[in-house]
Amino acid sequence: MSEVVIKGVDILNRIRKSEAKDNEVIKAMEEMKQAGVKVLRDEEWREHEGLMLKEGKVYMPKDEKLRTEIVRLYHDMPVEGHRGQWKMTELVMRNFWWLRVSREVKQYVEGCDACQRNKNCTQAPAGKLMPNSILEKPWSHISANFIMKLPLAQEYNSILVVVDRLTKIVHFIPTM
Numbered sequence: 001m002s003e004v005v006i007k008g009v010d011i012l013n014r015i016r017k018s019e020a021k022d023n024e025v026i027k028a029m030e031e032m033k034q035a036g037v038k039v040l041r042d043e044e045w046r047e048h049e050g051l052m053l054k055e056g057k058v059y060m061p062k063d064e065k066l067r068t069e070i071v072r073l074y075h076d077m078p079v080e081g082h083r084g085q086w087k088m089t090e091l092v093m094r095n096f097w098w099l100r101v102s103r104e105v106k107q108y109v110e111g112c113d114a115c116q117r118n119k120n121c122t123q124a125p126a127g128k129l130m131p132n133s134i135l136e137k138p139w140s141h142i143s144a145n146f147i148m149k150l151p152l153a154q155e156y157n158s159i160l161v162v163v164d165r166l167t168k169i170v171h172f173i174p175t176m
Contacts, residue, residue, distance in 0.1 A: 032047055082118065156176055
């Protein structure tokens with residue numbers, strides 16, 4: 001496997017030197033070295049030049065700074081950067097793998113100001129505003145509403161409220 005160099009940063013050497021290793025991966029690597037095995041579980045896991053590979057992708061240790069730097073390097077590239085959560089996850093997972101990689105990429109993209117400003121609007125256009133028609137005579141346009149669940153008074157427990165839009169005259173009609 002050739003050295004992966006992104007923007008002049010030798011990521012693979014930093015992964016090799018990282019102290020934040022996953023205990024399960026360290027245990028698996030030690031067992032592989034003791035047994036003299038280079039491949040584990042039908043090519044799923046293998047050790048190559050001091051790196052653990054999962055299905056041919058470099059396994060990232062639990063080093064949050066290093067993981068964030070890899071996502072940042074892929075995300076902030078002038079050619080492929082700021083492509084959104086799913087494209088960024090695909091780009092990162094071409095070469096690297098760790099648990100919950102898509103969650104970390106999503107958090108990074110959601111925190112990117114440029115991505116949030118340039119996000120596509122998924123709502124339909126609101127349409128043209130239309131002014132209300134000018135009313136010419138009273139009681140040609142009314143609104144009605146009920147006030148309900150009132151205490152019983154003279155055998156009525158609700159009120160129908162009718163309002164004229166032009167004059168704002170209100171009629172209260174008791175109902176049952």
